[in-house]
Amino acid sequence: MTVEDPRTTAVTGLGHYVLGLGDDALVLSERCAELITRSPTIEEDLAISNIALDLLGQARGLLAHAGELEGAGRSEDDLAYLRLDTQFRNCALAEVPNGDFAFVMLRIYLLSEYFILRYAALADSADSQLSAISAKALKEVSYHKLHARDWVIRLGRGTAESAKRAQAALADAEPYFDELFDDTWIHPDLITAGIAVSEAALRDQWQAALDKTLSEADLELPGASRPFSGARHGRHTEHLGNLLALTQSLHRAHPGASW
Amino acid sequence: MVNLEDIRTAAASVPDPEIPVLTIEDLGVLRDVAWDDAGGVVVVITPTYSGCPAMAEISNDIKSTLGHIGVHDVRVETVLAPAWSTDWISDEGRTKLSTYGIAPPAPTRRDGPVPLTLVSVRCPQCNSSDTKLITAFGSTACKALRKCRSCEEVFDHVKPY
Ligand SMILES: [Zn+2]
Numbered sequence: 001m002t003v004e005d006p007r008t009t010a011v012t013g014l015g016h017y018v019l020g021l022g023d024d025a026l027v028l029s030e031r032c033a034e035l036i037t038r039s040p041t042i043e044e045d046l047a048i049s050n051i052a053l054d055l056l057g058q059a060r061g062l063l064a065h066a067g068e069l070e071g072a073g074r075s076e077d078d079l080a081y082l083r084l085d086t087q088f089r090n091c092a093l094a095e096v097p098n099g100d101f102a103f104v105m106l107r108i109y110l111l112s113e114y115f116i117l118r119y120a121a122l123a124d125s126a127d128s129q130l131s132a133i134s135a136k137a138l139k140e141v142s143y144h145k146l147h148a149r150d151w152v153i154r155l156g157r158g159t160a161e162s163a164k165r166a167q168a169a170l171a172d173a174e175p176y177f178d179e180l181f182d183d184t185w186i187h188p189d190l191i192t193a194g195i196a197v198s199e200a201a202l203r204d205q206w207q208a209a210l211d212k213t214l215s216e217a218d219l220e221l222p223g224a225s226r227p228f229s230g231a232r233h234g235r236h237t238e239h240l241g242n243l244l245a246l247t248q249s250l251h252r253a254h255p256g257a258s259w
Numbered sequence: 260m261v262n263l264e265d266i267r268t269a270a271a272s273v274p275d276p277e278i279p280v281l282t283i284e285d286l287g288v289l290r291d292v293a294w295d296d297a298g299g300v301v302v303v304i305t306p307t308y309s310g311c312p313a314m315a316e317i318s319n320d321i322k323s324t325l326g327h328i329g330v331h332d333v334r335v336e337t338v339l340a341p342a343w344s345t346d347w348i349s350d351e352g353r354t355k356l357s358t359y360g361i362a363p364p365a366p367t368r369r370d371g372p373v374p375l376t377l378v379s380v381r382c383p384q385c386n387s388s389d390t391k392l393i394t395a396f397g398s399t400a401c402k403a404l405r406k407c408r409s410c411e412e413v414f415d416h417v418k419p420y
């Protein structure tokens with residue numbers, strides 16, 4: 001019988017956890033980056049590309065840290081470019097396709113509210129590097145939220161068409177809500193030790209923020225969708241594979257390419 | 260041998276690649292310059308934003324600037340904590356920004372970013388406070404774009420952060 005050293009297990013678990021945080025930022029960044037030169041106005045193009053860039057910076061810090069914790073010599077690039085979709089730990093809400101502008105903004109809004117709660121808690125993490133990355137990221141996602149929230153309200157209270165689209169976006173996003181607050185992918189020792197944050201514990205605050213926004217936007221949660229789960233454990237929607245095929249192809253064809 | 264004060268002065272003179280009117284010291288990006296145990300120099304910098312694309316360039320600029328004064332054994336370290344804030348932009352930096360035509364940031368609040376629509380910003384050209392936000396995300400991560408209603412000038416604003 002082998003006895004696991006709980007300390008080692010928790011450290012392994014920490015690398016896994018930080019990877020999941022990094023994957024959330026990376027995959028949402030990739031989705032936002034798809035809109036560069038394709039946004040409805042130049043101002044929005046700049047906004048979405050700035051958001052993509054902030055998220056990419058967060059992902060780089062988190063993936064580099066995950067690689068150090070893993071201790072196998074994998075760099076941030078190795079982790080971003082050379083893993084299979086089943087090895088990604090991001091939530092499915094970050095990976096589903098952009099759809100129309102209403103969905104783009106709603107998704108950024110929903111995940112920004114979520115990241116704000118998570119990073120605010122992790123700013124006090126017992127892991128000093130995770131705490132430093134989080135304190136910095138918190139300022140950025142707070143700014144993203146202000147922008148995306150404005151749009152959700154503007155679309156909800158805009159024309160009949162924009163309200164219809166915003167409402168449809170909400171119905172499309174809702175199946176992915178439950179997964180955001182699932183702790184099963186996090187080593188419980190990490191939460192007990194004040195290193196990681198329980199995502200389940202964030203749900204009430206997130207819901208309250210969402211309810212307030214939806215009420216200002218004259219939108220309603222349909223509340224009838226079948227929840228999706230499994231992405232945190234590597235069972236993703238088919239969309240992640242397509243996204244990675246695009247983002248990883250250059251690096252796989254020309255390993256170590258730079259310009 | 261070059262003394263640490265000279266090395267610090269040289270490092271502090273490196274311009275920010277995105278707002279070249281400011282040095283990395285004016286901007287608060289330069290955190291520390293010190294000897295390491297092996298007799299080399301460690302320069303510590305902090306990014307303004309997580310995704311700041313200028314960090315690699317700043318690092319190279321520091322090395323080449325120090326190379327000009329004969330200091331070649333240089334390591335540039337990036338630290339994230341404490342997180343950079345626009346409050347770290349020096350008074351001199353704020354004056355330079357205004358002169359250059361960029362509105363400097365107001366002091367930040369501790370409880371998160373202020374919605375930009377609520378910020379009162381003076382036009383760097385005519386000093387009017389009757390200005391409006393055009394877009395919250397400007398040409399670089401740290402700037403928003405505004406327009407002056409008095410003189411019609413469009414200008415960058417370093418957003419409080
Ligand atoms: Zn003016």
